[in-house]
Amino acid sequence: MPATDPHKDDIIALEKSYWDAMKKKDGKRTAQLSGADSLVTGTQGVMKIPKAKMGKMTEEGKWTLDDYTFDNIEVSTPRPDVAIIAYVVSQKVTMDGKKQSMKAADSSTWIKGPDGWECHAHSETLLKDN
Numbered sequence: 843m844p845a846t847d848p849h850k851d852d853i854i855a856l857e858k859s860y861w862d863a864m865k866k867k868d869g870k871r872t873a874q875l876s877g878a879d880s881l882v883t884g885t886q887g888v889m890k891i892p893k894a895k896m897g898k899m900t901e902e903g904k905w906t907l908d909d910y911t912f913d914n915i916e917v918s919t920p921r922p923d924v925a926i927i928a929y930v931v932s933q934k935v936t937m938d939g940k941k942q943s944m945k946a947a948d949s950s951t952w953i954k955g956p957d958g959w960e961c962h963a964h965s966e967t968l969l970k971d972n
Contacts, residue, residue, distance in 0.1 A: 850917040853925045856959050857950055858912070861931075864900055865907045873897030877953065877962035884966040908934040908941070923954040930969070945969045 856875065863871035876896045882889045891899070915929040928949040935942050951963040 853917050853919075853927050853952060853959075854912075854915060856952060856961075857927050857929075860950075860961060861907070861910050865910070867901055867903075867906070869897030869899075869901035872900040875959075875961055877960040880961060881963040882965070885968060904938065906936045908936060910934070925952045925954075925959075926950070927952070931966075945971075 860872060860875050862868075863875065873893050873896050876891070876893045878893055880891050880893070880896060882891055910931055910933040913930045913932070915927065917928075918926045920926070926949060928947070930945065931948050932943070932945050935944065946969055947967045949963075949965050950961050952959045953962050954960075
């Protein structure tokens with residue numbers, strides 16, 4: 843493996859850093875980890891979110907991420923500067939004052955640029971209760 847290829851643990855750490863920043867409502871960090879324009883898909887459809895707006899949404903969102911855990915993590919590195927991570931996330935959130943637990947299949951695409959790794963796409967699919 844060439845020295846410029848990312849290691850699985852590095853990509854997992856980046857993904858967890860993003861989730862930790864959301865948990866702390868750290869918009870500066872989520873903006874730093876986001877691409878110039880990130881594509882996001884989920885229950886609200888498709889969004890293209892500029893870096894600065896991602897930070898603002900993290901800080902001002904009417905939700906809190908109380909806890910999360912990852913399972914079934916897979917990482918693919920088709921090129922030394924591109925990494926795709928997919929996993930199942932169990933999350934505890936508070937929305938509109940109501941605590942909820944959710945399980946979802948998530949994936950993110952990370953691209954390494956001159957300033958380091960940035961997340962350029964994230965997708966979340968809620969899983970049915972087992």
